[in-house]
Amino acid sequence: MSGTPSREPRETTLTTILDASSAPPEPAGTRRTHHAGIWRRGRIAALLAPLTTLVMLGHALVPDRAGHLGSLTETFLPWTGLVVPLLLVCAAVRRSATAAAAVLLPALVWGLLHGGTLTDKQTSGGDLTVVTHNVNEHNPRPGHTARALAASDADVVALEELGDSSVYEKALAADYPYHSVRDTVGLWSRYPLTDTRTVDIAPWPRALRATVRTPEGPIAVYVAHLLSVRFSPTRGFGTDARDRAAGRLAAALRAEPLPRALLVGDLNGTTDDGALSALTSPMHSAQETAGAGFGLTWPAAFPLARIDHILLRGVEARSAWTLPATDSDHLPVAASLRL
Template identity: 50%
Template sequence: MVEQVRDDATSAAARGRPARLRERLSWARDRSAWRRGRVLAALAALTAGLLAFHRAVPNSPGRLGSSLEAFLPWLGLPVVVVLVLALLRRSVVALVALLLPVAAWTYLFGGLLLPAGAAADSYDLVVVQHNVSDTNTDPAGTARALADAGPDLIALEELVPPALTAYEKTLAPDYPYHAVRGTVGLWSKHPLTGTRLLDIRPRGIPEGWKRGLRTVVGTPHGEIAVYVAHLPSVRFGAGGLASSSRDESAGLLGRALAAERVERVILLGDLNGTVEDRGLAPLTSRMKVAEQGFALSFPTAFPLARIDQVMARSATVAHIRTLPATGSDHLPVVAGITGLGVDSPGSP
């Protein structure tokens, strides 16, 4: 008899389980699900606002706006965190609010995730940009790695003797034309003319500071003015982002680009800023940036931002990506340029 009672109790409990399961799964229809997670919903809305209106964030004190814009794509991480917490909290209002930052992030960066739109051999020019580091212990190996990518142009920064000799010797067989001014240089498969030092030295920096050059490359598609630049470094400290020298140098470079008479222009360089950073507005307002590819280039150990840039005027930077690490603290970036013509194959 006792066993029968126990069996009946077990059967009743089993029959009750589906009801409890249905009750638990009905959280989305529960009115409380719309009241839970209001803080999460507010965080989602704040993230969306920062993404959509980052230009409205003031740049003082401490260049707060530029600091935000330097890492703007990483605002996608809070979206993921809020999504997980919203699911754990079973909050409908938070999940609905998440549509805002998802839409804003996709609008700003979704296109960069698309695969290369052009076939690898259909680019008019292929260019490599690399800050090789003045402490690079293997300049010859770095040069070979860059040449193996098969670009038409290779722009390098932080060129110092005796490493410069190693770059010149290693690249000479495939790149018979090159120009160096100060610590920046350009190696080319095509002839160079009109090479000159580009003065982008901000106030307060000694006269020996030479980090810019301008030259004209005679390509199969006609003449292209190519600029190579290395803007001053920025630092994060107790007072925020120290970027005034970088911003001033970007302004000088922007004025030089505005005065350039050659119609088609390519800018290559370590600009110490992302294309979203308002400090580079004198450049991004005049030049096209990469349409596809994130190519986070710095630092090598854990790339957080692309501060090595390829920009173009009267041409398109169709796709950009990184190459494997060299002896530098930057990753090289390689980009395919289109809109120049149809007869110069290459592949990044």
């Protein structure tokens, strides 16, 4: 009858409960096998973790003979940190406790090596602001780039890869009455320039040296554009010409009589690159000591490496930063210094 409630659902439920209570318990060995499996899985990911750590710690030992692999590795060294989240994803997908534990090692090492770079070390108190920029000789709007640099309110502006320097001379003349150009590199200053000369680092002028007569005393400023790094499928990552130019520039800096000196420009390499140690070891980077983050400069559309630098000797950096993109393929970099 329609008025009589059906008892079928209750009977089904009771049957299910009785069946479940009478089912044999899961063997203890099955649980032990499951727990052991999370340690046996993901061995490949677990192996990649210490290998990544070795690259982080031993990058200076990566040979440069085979296509200059060492310089290539050191140029993009901070990006080795991306391996950490990738390995964590692999550990999660494989449900591997071994891989998850192993990834702690490269995470810790990367943090020790590069974590301090991410902190904000900028302070006030500078009395000289310096800007350097590879303006790109094929820049479609050099006048626009020059006006952007003038608006930075820097005291000294160094430019590399100049095409038609007259465009920059005209745009910067009002704010920077003193300037010197040597072929594709130039220096503009609010303060008088003396002892200006070309620094011989390549078959054609790619570096200059000048004394900037600041109110706090003289300082030697070197503007340099080291030779470009080329990649060839047969020869690999070619840095020989750049490295030779760096050696000549390092010799000039060692012979510099003034105790306060700056090296600014496009070095076509990072401070991690051991091939540039002759330049970077005697001097220190404004970005590393007084910046916030890596300050990547190239390529401007999606910066991957900091190859544009402000290096110091006998001068204290108070803050360092990158400026907004211009029409160049590099970002300008700036630093406030205390003399």
